[in-house]
């Protein structure tokens with residue numbers, strides 16, 4: 001995925017004066033949903049379909065991202081906005097390499113790191129143990145982990161109301177869990193960091209801290225993508241915004257212009 005050479009005839013445009021980190025080139029993502037075993041699933045009917053080259057009747061397709069193209073550069077923080085179901089999370093997962101595009105391609109510099117509110121931590125382990133495991137999983141050395149763990153716990157704020165870091169994560173509120181996930185993932189410099197709504201789960205103080213962290217990550221020459229329904233978070237942290245609607249890229253430009261258009265629609 002590291003080769004950023006642009007394919008001939010590509011819809012994505014690369015500015016040669018800047019270093020591209022993500023090229024999304026005419027990407028389509030289609031979910032195939034199995035509607036359950038409601039007939040047509042016997043070996044005989046499957047054989048008939050193979051012979052007649054027809055699709056299984058119990059598979060529905062959802063075309064979630066439709067021909068999206070753009071290029072992201074080093075040092076950019078890009079907001080992704082759009083109404084519910086417009087394809088923001090799907091696009092993020094495609095950039096992370098978790099969903100294969102049905103058509104088109106994603107080219108990235110290094111392995112993008114997806115930070116979502118559902119990022120996997122182990123519920124039966126304490127916050128402290130999850131910090132250690134999460135940091136090791138991101139490639140830190142044991143010494144780095146030892147040095148950074150107290151800062152990560154401090155940043156997450158989970159100990160603000162007692163010693164929660166030593167308690168199993170299942171005792172945390174969903175906001176506390178999300179804050180810890182954000183604190184772990186953002187402790188490391190990423191070439192490309194993808195954040196899905198994580199900032200929305202914290203309280204006001206944590207939101208301010210995490211917005212500052214996003215700006216630092218961006219300033220350290222990484223590229224940050226931020227999916228959020230909070231337009232004020234997007235305005236505060238991103239200088240560029242992409243607006244998706246029904247899977248189609250509706251607008252891509254300076255945050256103020258795109259957010260104004262989004263807020264003034266209809």
Ligand SMILES: Nc1ncnc2c1ncn2[C@@H]1O[C@H](COP(=O)(O)OP(=O)(O)OP(=O)(O)O)[C@@H](O)[C@H]1O
Nearest residue numbers: 031033062064082083084085086087088089090091
């Ligand atoms: N795992 C899935 N299987 C099938 N369809 C899905 C799946 N995930 C999302 N979709 C569909 O894909 C479309 C885009 O969903 P997606 O979650 O990417 O939108 P979104 O813009 O992130 O929405 P929201 O703002 O509500 O989080 C929707 O129609 C949704 O129903």
